Amino acid sequence: MREGALAKYTKKTLMYLFLILASLLSIFPLYWSFISAFNNTQQILGGRMIPSVYLVQNIQNLFEQQDVFTALKNSFATSILQTVVALAVSSIAGYGFEIYHDKAKDSVMSILMLAMMVPFVAVLVPLFQMFTQAGLINSWIGFILPSISTPFLIMYFRNSARSFPRDTLEAARIDGLNEFQIFVRMFVPMMRPTYAAAATITFMNAWNAYLWPKVIMQTNDSITMPMMVANLMGGYVIDYGVVMAGVTICSLPTVIIFFVLQKSFTNAVAGAVK
């Protein structure tokens, strides 16, 4: 019996050690990049684990080398625009598919779901050709257009529309609201948590997007944050303090969203599969 208790105790300790190790490894790269924004190249490569005094200098150098304001402006504009438009277009579609569902609409929905299996890179060449012809290169519209109607978001909102009470719908109709008014005045306010969750994940995806922006945002004026960060390692002599300052500025918005809206974000990640 004593031996059993001892084995159990050892097992428990090992489990905690395993989880602590995993947690430390998970947070280390982000922690290290953050404190490295305070350090110079020599300290960073040497493996200094605590902040030093070079933050202001690193940020000054970063702003001298790169057009950070333009990148921030473009990233915030495209990410916010994409979030707002994607939520509007996809949520009303998900609502339409669920509330008015019949055989025809259900089959359209299953066709749309197939688009989930189309890798983005497989449509890259035609999209680039189409967008060049339409004059959408270097524009915010061109940036957001491929990502505002996604099967993922449509399915997410269709699933949540399932919990929209039929009584509310019927009562609103009797009160004389038309179908669009019911969506805007009843569904949207009721589904605020769903919108918050979808917004977190859409914003993060837009903020971190790289392949499509790299294809379509070709001038210095249309550069986004990930593209700017990627440029920081271009030269022969790399100032790692500047790189880490850039990485930190690029990561801050998504890390803040992660901590402030963690519950929404978690729901969004797992939500569409339920």
Added chain:
Amino acid sequence: MTNAVSSPKKRRLSMHQKQSLAGWAFLAPATLLIFVLSFYPMFSALLTSFKRGRPTALEWSDPLIRNYQFMLRDKVFLQSVTNTLTYLIIQVPIMLALAVIFASLLNNRNLKLRGLFRTCIFLPCATGLVAYSMIFRTLFTYDGMINNVLLRFGIISEAINWLNDPVYAKAVIIIGLIWRWTGYNMVFYLSAMQSIEYSIYEAARIDGANGLQQLTRITIPLLRPIILVTAIMSTNGTLQLFDESVNLTRGGPGNMTITMSHYIYNTMFTKNPNFGYAAAMSFVILVMVAVLAAIQMKVGDKR
């Protein structure tokens, strides 16, 4: 009399039709966008894959499958397929296994600091792919922190050239991918575990089932559908790997870590862009995604 009966019925029907029409109007913009920006380009890519020439003067190639024939002789393309499949075969199983283990450990209600552990393991998802590629490149650079720490503790006797060695460079990409995505998959499993009756585990424990048995006999069978979904998603994502190849290893050394998407991008944006060939290669990815998803669904259904 007939009139009195049919009139309200007719009105109800027309109201129903009106509502159905409203539904169509609601889903039309999103549906149209997916057709125009996903399905149409997919077929357009297939057509382009049979063409050759400058982007502004594409013409049918002769024979039509010339781009596909060229692929089989293109060493860089074949290397990119090998690299991508290497990442897939090594990274996805390790990552999903780790995610299941973390999720089942964190599902234990008696565990202290559950929330903190979950937040830590999930945190890498808050980092952008380019940002973390830069962090890992800095960590693993030749005179970088990893080498310095390993040397200081005497774990290695001379610095490893992580990013300039074909095997180590691939390992760094795989480590990066596991770091970035394990917590993401864990969240799916934790969410699915909430619908498993916790009393099943308590009953199993009373019956003397140890942790491993609970994992293999209860958790994994019940999670099978969601494991299948995550496996398909991870496969899809890994076959499209781009950011890490471009920023972490730059495809090097000598194309030994380049991914298919990276090579496709390079083919599109060089001095002599070849859209036909890029489209043909991207179509290969489409087929690979479809075939692997079909295989996974077949295997996932049987077991």
